Amino acid sequence: MQGIYSHIFYPSTLNELLNLKNKNPDAVVWSGGTGLMGKQKRKIPVIPDNIIQISKISELKKIRRTERYLEIGAGASINKILNVGQHVLPNALAQAMKLIKPSTIRNMATLGGHLCMPDKRLNLFSVMILMDVSLELKRAGGARWIQLTRFFNKNGKIQLKNNEILTRIRIPFGNWNWELFKSDGNPFFDTGQAISFCILAEIQKGIINDYRMVIGNSGKHTVRNIEMESLLIGKKLPLSLKESSFIVEKYKEWIKSQTMELTPFQRDRTIRFIYWILKELLP
């Protein structure tokens, strides 16, 4: 049931939040509220009956760096992450964060809220799916870690129990020395039109040691093909014309078959992107 009047809980500690969620499993967690409210068009917005507002909880906003990873509290806003962590953030992630516009939204929108959007995988999700990111999910009296790749099942349903909260996001440092993020359209508003591409690669002495690419289609899944990636791994740069034409043809074949995952517009954009990458960037 949703109405005009809501009960809003304001926990100020993580323990309080977990106990509240345990007692009120149907209460909606409200972080920045941009995902929950951003598309409402009515004069009087429809808001959930029970809300747990988590913005007062400082434990959820911490950002910490170790030798091996960067750990970000689920309640940290995108701008806070950019300000605190830009020099340690993987470049592609920083690029994707800066492209969340308008910039005022980045003051409110949190990384946790971004990853927990139930209906679509947004831009930061796509980038982080390539980075072996793991998530800490807490409930009263317990916690578990889950890989971001398993956070949504094959039907696109979030794997968060109704007494659980996403608390920390752990991003391991990779050996990427070639990172790229490009997007066209806004995945939050333009389903079927918006598209994003992220590539992470490790290139040493002209050899591609690792290459990963994901396509964000603004739907419930991201699109990735490890077999296609392997066509580039081990290759010496610059690619020969023969190699590059072979790879483009393989990609075209695969992209044309993605009729469920990508709209005709997105397939067209993807093919152009592949041409651009192979011709301009990996000459």
Ligand SMILES: Cc1cc2nc3c(=O)[nH]c(=O)nc-3n(C[C@H](O)[C@H](O)[C@H](O)COP(=O)(O)OP(=O)(O)OC[C@H]3O[C@@H](n4cnc5c(N)ncnc54)[C@H](O)[C@@H]3O)c2cc1C
């Ligand atoms: C005007 C506008 C422009 C935007 N532009 C872009 C863009 O260019 N690119 C892009 O990728 N995205 C864009 N977005 C989407 C934006 O990134 C998300 O709305 C935002 O990241 C969600 O974060 P939030 O803190 O506001 O989440 P909320 O709205 O508070 O929550 C979103 C969902 O996550 C759940 N949730 C939140 N935190 C937790 C937690 N810790 N544990 C468990 N569940 C939780 C909530 O219950 C809800 O279901 C835009 C949004 C707006 C409104």
